[in-house]
Amino acid sequence: MTKRISLTQYLVEQQREHGHIPAQLRLLIEVVARACKRIAIAVNKGELGEVLGTAGSENVQGEVQKKLDIISNEVLIEANEWGGHLAAMASEEMDSIHVVPNRYPQGEYMLLFDPLDGSSNIDVNVSIGTIFSVLRKVNNQRGVSEEDFLQPGKQQAAAGYCVYGPQTTLVLTVGDGVAMFTLDRETGSWVLTSENVQIPADTKEFAINMSNMRHWAPPVKRYIDECLAGKEGPRGKDFNMRWVASMVADVHRILTRGGIFMYPWDQRDPDKPGKLRLMYEANPMAFLVEQAGGIATNGHQRIMELQPGKLHERVSVVLGSKNEVQRVTDYHLQDA
Ligand code: AHM
Ligand code: MG
16 A cells, blocks of 8 residues: 655655745644635535525625635634734635734734635535635734735745545645645545646646637637637647636646636626636646646736735636647737
8 A cells, every 4th residue: 555644744844854844834734724624524514514505795806605605714714813823814705804813923924815716616516625825924024914915926935725526635835846635534634645746738628618708808719719629620639628617626627637727808897807816816726737837827927927916806817738828828929
């Protein structure tokens, strides 16, 4: 049998042997992983835990909140605020940042999360997940404000997600490749199940919400039209399509067997750059994808180089297998 190591051992080795992670960051990741375990339990109970359905409130983006969105948000805050590793947190589900209360020591990191991504899949028992991103507080002054969070994604110290699917899997990068840990429900521990994850550079699988086709910009339409033309078309091969409508599940498939994921800008709301959020969704996923040899752009630029203007900023997303993402990006640049 393969010798398996736990998340704790993996992190200790990263800290000791590779010098990648200071103790505070190690604690932070362990705490996030523990919170994800609690969220996994709540997700698993479903109707039995009376956690399904809407909560009767809206988030800052005007989206209806599900009970599990709110529960997951609370679990992450409660788990993280007292450990001394954080200065503040920001969440897709909160209007403004949550500063660590004065009664606790202040750490040097800032945690951002989408507590439960794939909201439309919660009540229908399809994979959902938690996405997180870690930034370092760069200014040394006391206190922390929203401006401290407005750093480009390339400054992330760590990022990851946990997918609540047939298996509960935590996927992590601390800037030294991507590792995956599967939750062993019998022992309650996270066990390393893949390391040095690599996304193949080529793929025959794309993920996009096809119902928006009539609203897309010409470069996106051109790319998908060419995929749909199959063997007889300019690409000379048949493509397959997958769309779970949970970014975590779609990205997890891409990290596992390759593919391209797109949630592009479209004409339905021309002033909105895209649907997905730069700081809670696009940046952490871009970091993981790049660490696995893929690329992530907004059609024009590398996502991790975008300077956020505000906490809840949205962005157009194209990520996954290198050669396909490059192709879509080239089509945008040729069109400009
Ligand atoms: P959410 O954070 O409110 O769950 O929205 C994000 C989700 C992504 O997980 C997914 O890729 C996308 O929205 C699906 O959108 P659509 O329903 O338009 O296909
Ligand atoms: Mg989301």
